Amino acid sequence: MPTKEEVDAYDLRYADQQRCAVGDGMELYYELRGEGPPLTLINNVFLISPLWRSFTDRLERRRRLLTYDLRNQGASTRCEGAISLAEHVTDLKRLLDHLEIERTMLLGTSVSTLIARDFALRYPERVSAVIFVGPTFSAFGSRRRELLIKSWLKLLEAGGPSALFGNMYPLVLGDKAIQEGGAAGYLALKERMLAIHSSQQLQSNLGLSLSGQDEPGVLEKLPCPILLLAGDGDFLASRSSLQEMAKGPADATVEILPYAGHVPFFDVPDAFQEAVERFLDEIRDRERV
Amino acid sequence: MNGASLTHDDAMAKLVLLMRATAEREFGEAALQIDCAMELRDVPITSRTMRTFLVAVEDEFGIEWDVDTPDEVFHSFSTLAAHLVSGQLSKETLR
Numbered sequence: 001m002p003t004k005e006e007v008d009a010y011d012l013r014y015a016d017q018q019r020c021a022v023g024d025g026m027e028l029y030y031e032l033r034g035e036g037p038p039l040t041l042i043n044n045v046f047l048i049s050p051l052w053r054s055f056t057d058r059l060e061r062r063r064r065l066l067t068y069d070l071r072n073q074g075a076s077t078r079c080e081g082a083i084s085l086a087e088h089v090t091d092l093k094r095l096l097d098h099l100e101i102e103r104t105m106l107l108g109t110s111v112s113t114l115i116a117r118d119f120a121l122r123y124p125e126r127v128s129a130v131i132f133v134g135p136t137f138s139a140f141g142s143r144r145r146e147l148l149i150k151s152w153l154k155l156l157e158a159g160g161p162s163a164l165f166g167n168m169y170p171l172v173l174g175d176k177a178i179q180e181g182g183a184a185g186y187l188a189l190k191e192r193m194l195a196i197h198s199s200q201q202l203q204s205n206l207g208l209s210l211s212g213q214d215e216p217g218v219l220e221k222l223p224c225p226i227l228l229l230a231g232d233g234d235f236l237a238s239r240s241s242l243q244e245m246a247k248g249p250a251d252a253t254v255e256i257l258p259y260a261g262h263v264p265f266f267d268v269p270d271a272f273q274e275a276v277e278r279f280l281d282e283i284r285d286r287e288r289v
Numbered sequence: 290m291n292g293a294s295l296t297h298d299d300a301m302a303k304l305v306l307l308m309r310a311t312a313e314r315e316f317g318e319a320a321l322q323i324d325c326a327m328e329l330r331d332v333p334i335t336s337r338t339m340r341t342f343l344v345a346v347e348d349e350f351g352i353e354w355d356v357d358t359p360d361e362v363f364h365s366f367s368t369l370a371a372h373l374v375s376g377q378l379s380k381e382t383l384r
Binding site: 187 | 334337339340344347354355358363
């Protein structure tokens, strides 16, 4: 487990650390901010808990935001070997139990949309709504994701995190953000990513998405409101594939953000928060009716 | 940066000051704890602040970053300074 000094070193604002034991000697780092009904934000492979602050300043005015580092990520306990999707789902359940959060809205991004999806399927009574940002699952099945992740794992093995970053950066971010970020933006994100994530951590967290197969139509089983959100430059989640997924569930909305890629909160943080707020408003208005 | 030749120690001192100034805007006085002996990975800043720092380095030293800059350059203030000084030497040799 990282020491307090190591944890503080990731980001000055990591100092506000709290941890939750989730069994097997594992502890998860978490943060709670804001007021209102809970909204739990689940990290993707490269995102750590403190970074959410940069993308959620508006949301925390109307929601109590829970962010946490996955096991073997950031300030949570490190571990060896593969971690299954089911383990991440159980970790989230234990974290919510620990915080006495009976029901929460979930937001997953990229690979963590799988955690959000499976948690909502396993514990529907604990979930008020789900926001899938750049989902890595598809209405047509999981083959594309599996091929992609396997190729990334090979790249990681051959060239380390630096090679993986070089491949992912132009895929994940939108063209506008990449152009405007320039070489300094690319190098800065790369340096930080290499500082925070080891090759072993990336391998185990990427591998989680190989531990389950997508069942077409699975979202139909979710009884809560769903928002499928992506940038219009998302290399994985196209408008048509999101619309296909939205056909099944009774209460699913698709929103596409311009000038953004697979992680739209990076590209267009304001537009991202506005989209989430529209979703919150829709739910509120319906509850009033 | 114009004028006299840049030494490694000068460059490193400037880099630390730039990093402190950049980080201070975001984190306040805690940024003053940053010193030249730290590895960059241990400097507690976000990627956004790191980008601001790298842009400040471009402005201060009159360079433009190349995306193919080796990862090793970003190991420490010392390696960054060495990269900047060697870049200056290369330019002088070409003249």
